[in-house]
Amino acid sequence: DIQMTQSPSSLSASVGDGVTITCRASQGIGNYLAWYQQKPGKVPELLIYTTSTLQSGVPSRFSGSGSGTDFTLTISSLQPEDVATYYCLKYNSAPRTFGPGTKVDIK
C-alpha cells in the first residue's frame, strides 16, 4: 500500500507569514491528493482536492500544488483562524490514506 508522510509535524508562525506544508506519497498518485483542515474540537473540512482545486468557500490564501509523489499546501498569509491540524489524503485508489497531520499554531 502507498504510505503518506507530511512535514513538518508542527509549526508555529506569525500572523501574516507564509506557511508551507509538504505531503509525500511513497508511490505516484497522479493528482489525486486532497487537503483537510481540522480546527481544535471540530469536524475535518475539505480545503483542496485534485491537488490544487479550492473547495467552494475556502479563502484564496490557501493553495495547493504538486503531482506524482510530492505535494504542498501553502497559506500565503497566516490568519488566527487558520490554527488547525492539516491532513493530506490520497484517493487515487483503495485504500485511501491520510497523512499523519501538521499542526499549525500562531507564534
Next chain:
Amino acid sequence: ELQLVESGGGLVQPGGSLRLSCTASGFTFSTYSMNWVRQAPRKGLEWVSYIGPSSGSIHYADSVKGRFTTSRDNAKNSLYLQMNSLRDEDTAVYYCATDLPNPMGFWGHGTLVTVSS
C-alpha cells in the same frame, strides 16, 4: 441543508460488536459514495472504509478488514458500519463522510466508540 448524523456509538467490551449508522438528508444519497473515517483520542485521521453509490465497490483499511462490514440502504438514506471482534485500538470517534461532490467533501459530527473492559 446537507446533514449526516451518526449514531450507535457507545461503550463495548473487547471482543464485542457494535453497529454504527449514518443517516443522510439534504442530498440524493444514492448518487454518492460514502466513507467511514475514525480518529482515536488525540490522534490523526484514519480512513476505515469506502462504499460506492450502489454498493458495487467496497474497500476497507487493513486494520479493520475481516472484522468490519460497511453497507448502505439507499431507500433509507442510510450507511452502516458493523464492527465485530472489537479491540482497544478501535476506540475512536467514527465519522461518516460523503464524496459530495469531491472526496469526503462533507462530514457528519461523529459518534464515539469506546472499547474497554
